[in-house]
Amino acid sequence: MAGGPLEGVRILDLTSVVVGPLATQILADHGADVIKVESKAGDLVRVMNGKSVTPGMGAKFLHLNRNKRSIVLDLKNPAGHSALMKLVGRADVMIWNNRPRSMARLKLAYDDVRAVNPKLIYCGLFGFGQEGRYRDRPAYDTIIQGAGGMAALHHLVTGEPRFVPMVVADKVVGLIAVQMIAMALYGRTRSGAGCSIQIPMFENLVKFVLEEHMYLRTFEPPLGPAGDPRILDASNRPIPTRDGYICISANTDEQAFAFFDAIGRPELKTDPRFSSVPARFAHVKEYFQVRIDALKSRTTGEWLEAFDRLDVPAMSYNTLDSLLEDAHLKDVGFFELKDHPTEGKTRSMRLPNKWSSGVRREWNPAPKLGQHSVEILREAGYDDAAIDAMIASGATTDGRLL
Template sequence: MPEGGSTGGPLEGVRVVDLTTVVVGPICTRSLADQGAEVIKVEAPEGDILRRLASGCRTPSMSGKFINFNRNKRGITLDIKRPEGLAALRRLIAGADVFVSNVRPAGLRRAGLDAASLAALNPRLIHCGITAFGSGGRYAGRPAYDPIIQSLSGVAGTFHRAVGEPRFVPMVMTDHVTGLVAAQAIGFALYRREKTGIGEAIEVPMFEVAASFVASEHLGAASFDPPEGPTGDARLLSPDYRPLPTSDGYITVHPNSDAQAHAFFEAIGRPELKADPRFATAIARTENAADYFRVRVAALAQRSTAAWLEIFAARDVPAARYNTIDDLLEDPHLQDVGFWQAEDHPTEGRLRHARTAVTFGGGMRAATLPAPRQGMQTDEILAELGYSPAEIAALRETGAAR
């Protein structure tokens, strides 16, 4: 570890070699880094495309997205198409605990970076390959990004059912979910390695992860064979499953249990609905979701957001104001818990980022490393691997390291 590298997080002492780009892989490795792992981000000479895939940069190669997804990592630039650059990467992997990649499997095999090849180099290595599609299926090896996966997995189809046309969630949701699943799988593999001493090969396919996410929520009555009814949760697929208008804005109210629903009916001045067979029980409200939501829509338009929040709070009905993205920056609860944190980046100046939401009573990462400029620690990391100053200079001269 570099000087000052002691982190106090639960993954302190775990070294991760991160050969990932864009979002899905960097989300995974950021999660590991936030929990104390030493993550070394390896970039090709052209750099991670996410460095440039956003507006509002202070410098062209340091987008806000890149900074957010790559904190707590050190950076090295190697041209692994050159033998000397690939040799440096293999030396780095030889001393690592985890190798994470979202390079397509065929590319890894060509470079000798597949799980079998690296197991011979480092038998304790956890090799995690994040792919678009599982290796056993006909889509294996195809390129894909989040919109492709949202379209294939049924995520866009949930909007089709709800609002009449397919849409994408306006964030790269399947990247986020898959990245976090990959980090979870790595944690499981590290635990098993502690007992066996042997490494592990992990495959995390985006399509299957997203399809499982949708199926868990919407398989419903089709879980039975033969099906007991159609797929889809009628409540979640209602066009009125959304923040609803009040007299001066929007509010979200979501009574779920019978007690909460009955309290909601009292709060809106419709106590007779407690005995209405369409709404008296959770099962009935699910079966009559469209009518139930229409009751909400009609009632909530009659008062202001603040008035409803006060009324619902008095009756312990789950409700919240509607936040825009900009509102999040000023949300009082997030201020209370120190969610927004400031840092001074050595080249990008004053920055704001969202801290990791998870806390550990046994200790957290003590300090945040700034997202690296490209190749920021190349010489430092090569020296740690045993390269002499003359050898580092030679790697630079050939372009194998930058």
């Protein structure tokens, strides 16, 4: 057994790319038995991430699909569909990220699977809520970033709309899916019943953005424009020092006054523009300019020493490459070199969070396409002759490692 808080929970994962695989990776990391159901072409992210040692094993796929088992099923093939429904009967959770009408065409809508397993938690991730006019539109991360207001934040700061250069919409919604599934599993322990969960990306990202940036349009009539001016100020960024950059956030009076002492400007503590949290908010441009003017005079290391002494929140700025050498991450053993059976040495990231009750004991590398098809079908009650027939008909693929 895997160990961890979700040991014994079986999850059918019909998702691909990032939003669903991130959710199921977290669930798998915490002990769930995640069965990744793939078409014969496999998850798109297998090949949409540049170089790999062997085909179909891109870096992003490796990070998002560890601790899962892969089965290939052609769901348009009657034998493939029948096999999935057998797995549904044994599952606790089924998660998918097609458009709902596609699931209905495949006869995998909630009513279809609930008839087989009324205790199933059926979790759908898709672009838009089904009550609105966008309900049938396809969606990827950048579509949701642009439509959901996230690209507009860059427009307000720089004059040009830009996507955040990571799949942040997918990741936000994937994390929300983990929360929803965990709550549904807990709820089932009390009710004994399964449920359907609909998680629209658009509405979730809009909520994520507007919780801070609805700002003065929260009130009716509005007290002013949307957009938090402190966060949207162009100077709200890593600040140049004599030899690089530093990140600082002195928000409370105690922190701000300590900052003024550190930069040799104690008189600013009584300056009416900076003497309180509301005052600094009202004069955020001037406050940020004080930081810019002061911090260029010393090195990052010198400032960090001063700020540490005065308990001012500050950290050095990391590039992607320097992150891999970060001293704190080395202290906690964050990066681990793992042996993958086909990819050789790979750099993995350990679980960031600690459980006093223990976590998953075993670590399994991301699977090759269909690596566990035969194993999973045997668990579902298929004998070798039936499995061979499914392989011959194209309903599944035997991807076992040689």
